[in-house]
Amino acid sequence: MNLEPTTSRLLLRLAGFQPLSAEEAEALEHAAGPVRLHRPHETLIVEGEGAAHVGLLLSGFAYAARMLPDGRRQIVSYLIPGDLCDPRLLLLPTAAHTVSTLTAANIALFSCETLLDLVERHPRLGRALCWLALQEELVAREWLVNIGQRTALERLAHLLCEVFTRMQAVQLTDGGRCELPLTQVELADTLALSTVHINRTLQELRRQHLVSLSGGMLEIHDLPALKSVAMFSGDYLHPVRERPERARRRLAPS
Amino acid sequence: MNLEPTTSRLLLRLAGFQPLSAEEAEALEHAAGPVRLHRPHETLIVEGEGAAHVGLLLSGFAYAARMLPDGRRQIVSYLIPGDLCDPRLLLLPTAAHTVSTLTAANIALFSCETLLDLVERHPRLGRALCWLALQEELVAREWLVNIGQRTALERLAHLLCEVFTRMQAVQLTDGGRCELPLTQVELADTLALSTVHINRTLQELRRQHLVSLSGGMLEIHDLPALKSVAMFSGDYLHPVRERPERARRRLAPS
DNA sequence: TGCCGCGATTAACATACGTTAACCGGCCCT
DNA sequence: AGGGCCGGTTAACGTATGTTAATCGCGGCA
Numbered sequence: 001m002n003l004e005p006t007t008s009r010l011l012l013r014l015a016g017f018q019p020l021s022a023e024e025a026e027a028l029e030h031a032a033g034p035v036r037l038h039r040p041h042e043t044l045i046v047e048g049e050g051a052a053h054v055g056l057l058l059s060g061f062a063y064a065a066r067m068l069p070d071g072r073r074q075i076v077s078y079l080i081p082g083d084l085c086d087p088r089l090l091l092l093p094t095a096a097h098t099v100s101t102l103t104a105a106n107i108a109l110f111s112c113e114t115l116l117d118l119v120e121r122h123p124r125l126g127r128a129l130c131w132l133a134l135q136e137e138l139v140a141r142e143w144l145v146n147i148g149q150r151t152a153l154e155r156l157a158h159l160l161c162e163v164f165t166r167m168q169a170v171q172l173t174d175g176g177r178c179e180l181p182l183t184q185v186e187l188a189d190t191l192a193l194s195t196v197h198i199n200r201t202l203q204e205l206r207r208q209h210l211v212s213l214s215g216g217m218l219e220i221h222d223l224p225a226l227k228s229v230a231m232f233s234g235d236y237l238h239p240v241r242e243r244p245e246r247a248r249r250r251l252a253p254s
Numbered sequence: 255m256n257l258e259p260t261t262s263r264l265l266l267r268l269a270g271f272q273p274l275s276a277e278e279a280e281a282l283e284h285a286a287g288p289v290r291l292h293r294p295h296e297t298l299i300v301e302g303e304g305a306a307h308v309g310l311l312l313s314g315f316a317y318a319a320r321m322l323p324d325g326r327r328q329i330v331s332y333l334i335p336g337d338l339c340d341p342r343l344l345l346l347p348t349a350a351h352t353v354s355t356l357t358a359a360n361i362a363l364f365s366c367e368t369l370l371d372l373v374e375r376h377p378r379l380g381r382a383l384c385w386l387a388l389q390e391e392l393v394a395r396e397w398l399v400n401i402g403q404r405t406a407l408e409r410l411a412h413l414l415c416e417v418f419t420r421m422q423a424v425q426l427t428d429g430g431r432c433e434l435p436l437t438q439v440e441l442a443d444t445l446a447l448s449t450v451h452i453n454r455t456l457q458e459l460r461r462q463h464l465v466s467l468s469g470g471m472l473e474i475h476d477l478p479a480l481k482s483v484a485m486f487s488g489d490y491l492h493p494v495r496e497r498p499e500r501a502r503r504r505l506a507p508s
Numbered sequence: 509t510g511c512c513g514c515g516a517t518t519a520a521c522a523t524a525c526g527t528t529a530a531c532c533g534g535c536c537c538t
Numbered sequence: 539a540g541g542g543c544c545g546g547t548t549a550a551c552g553t554a555t556g557t558t559a560a561t562c563g564c565g566g567c568a
Contacts, residue, residue, distance in 0.1 A: 017345075048489070066395070066396075066399050068399070068403055068404075068485050069485055070485075072403040072404075073403070074398060074399040074402040074403045076395045076398050076399070088388050088391075091271075091381065091384060091385045091388055092385070092388060094489075096392050096395065096489075096490055097395070120377065123374065123377075126380075127345065130345060130384050130387075131345045131346070133384075133387070133388065133391070134342050134345055134346060134387065136391065137342070137387070137390065137391040137394060138342075138350050140391060140394045140395050140398060141320070141330045141350065141351070141394050142320075143398055144328060144330050144394060144397055144398050144401065145320050145322070145328040145330070147398065147401050147402050147446070148328040148401050148446035149322055149326040149327070149328045149446065150322075150326075151524080152524075152525075183544090183545065183546090184545070184546065185545080192401070192402035192403065193525075193526090194525070194526050194527075195545090195546085196525090196526075196527080196528095196547090196548090197524085197525055197526070199546065199547060199548085200525090200547095200548095203547090214546095231322050231323055231324075235302070235348075235350075236350055405554080406554075406555075437514090437515065437516090438515070438516070438517095439515080447555075447556090448555070448556050448557075449515090449516085450517085450518085450555085450556075450557080450558095451554085451555055451556070453516065453517060453518085454517095454518095454555090456516095457517090468516095
């Protein structure tokens with residue numbers, strides 16, 4: 001049902017850094033291994049274990065989380081189609097987070113060895129992957145600000161803005177709507193709130209005609225207003241936009 | 255007053271990934287530009303601006319923070335000697351966080367261009383820097399868990415464990431003591447608590463004979479107990495320990 | 509010597525959010 | 539068709555932490 005090349009959404013992401021040459025894109029596509037179909041709520045990577053492959057999410061949703069010994073759980077990122085899972089395994093021996101699917105998901109496997117070789121032969125590709133990792137870090141830091149400084153309403157609004165923007169970047173939105181198959185429990189473990197309060201807050205957002213989320217579908221009614229209550233600036237999601245040379249010139253050492 | 259090579263503490267860090275060859279270390283040392291002495295509470299990098307240099311903190315302390323339009327502030331990381339500031343500028347056009355000194359600080363400048371060239375000629379060095387960035391991401395994610403899931407007491411205990419462990423790694427501890435020049439306001443903006451509550455919590459930690467922090471000095475009285483209340487596992491700070499080959503072997507695709 | 513200002517401390521009071529628990533509705537399975 | 543389960547919803551009540559504001563102590567400076 002999907003005739004596009006395996007790496008099309010990933011290329012869409014990487015192009016934000018630097019469009020890849022046809023040859024590089026080809027090489028990347030060629031490095032793709034078998035595609036696996038995973039079921040909902042399946043665990044792909046366990047915190048503390050290693051892996052010989054990194055996955056590329058082709059369809060479906062997943063998340064990464066850390067658990068405390070007493071059962072508390074913090075979701076630290078969401079994976080949407082086009083995201084790698086978990087590129088850190090290229091350089092780190094063991095995974096820092098447990099990665100699980102939210103929905104059924106198609107995942108293409110890339111062997112770490114193949115990928116490391118590839119990167120050696122195509123340094124620009126290596127830099128692009130590194131850039132992708134940095135972007136993930138920016139998102140993590142933004143979540144830190146979100147949980148640390150924003151109220152429940154702002155937090156939720158911000159998360160929804162972010163996911164929607166990321167979905168747009170990989171062409172998975174339809175007007176103001178996109179899929180978002182999260183339960184209120186998952187939202188709670190993401191935003192460090194209780195499910196009850198997530199429920200209250202979700203209703204408040206709907207009451208203000210900003211967004212609604214139900215049946216796994218996110219529907220944005222007033223994006224500018226939503227961004228405004230969230231104090232959302234998508235900058236951290238588009239770290240490259242203007243010409244790098246222009247931006248770089250400032251702040252030379254006196 | 256400091257006769258060591260500029261990069262000695264950085265090399266200490268990078269060795270955690272893969273000890274560098276004498277030649278690589280030499281090349282890195284050689285790439286170092288001028289050293290600047292900064293005063294306390296000076297801003298080095300402004301959120302949203304670019305820079306042509308990355309700094310290496312030789313002595314002193316600094317922090318990175320994001321501010322919300324209404325003035326709320328979240329500190330997202332601390333920089334201690336041996337840390338780079340801000341390596342992301344090698345690949346991103348603008349800084350995502352404002353970096354400021356906490357104390358007087360010596361900082362060696364590396365030109366981005368020089369560093370990018372260097373990395374091209376020494377791919378292992380590039381990988382080491384990338385590893386360093388990944389480690390920072392792990393720390394950020396741990397902070398997310400910290401703020402999201404832990405109570406005030408656990409949070410503070412965890413932060414102190416982390417900083418102490420990092421200080422150990424660059425040989426800046428003396429038994430159970432190390433410098434830590436943070437005000438309670440800064441701690442509050444780090445842990446997403448009020449200064450009043452930081453004060454209460456700090457006293458509780460002291461009352462339990464776990465740690466004390468005053469006059470810019472951190473004194474750990476019972477590290478095992480402190481780690482235990484913090485649920486601290488230093489794993490995320492030492493992503494490489496066992497042989498990578500061993501760890502990698504698990505989880506091959508069936 | 510005394511003033512000033514910052515950071516720490518304390519107390520009284522306020523609140524955003526958590527907890528518990530009951531109920532509801534849809535979906536799956538038999 | 540019935541039961542059970544999961545996710546969502548609601549209400550009553552509890553609490554960890556925030557807010558405000560006053561006080562204190564100390565180092566710097568005139």
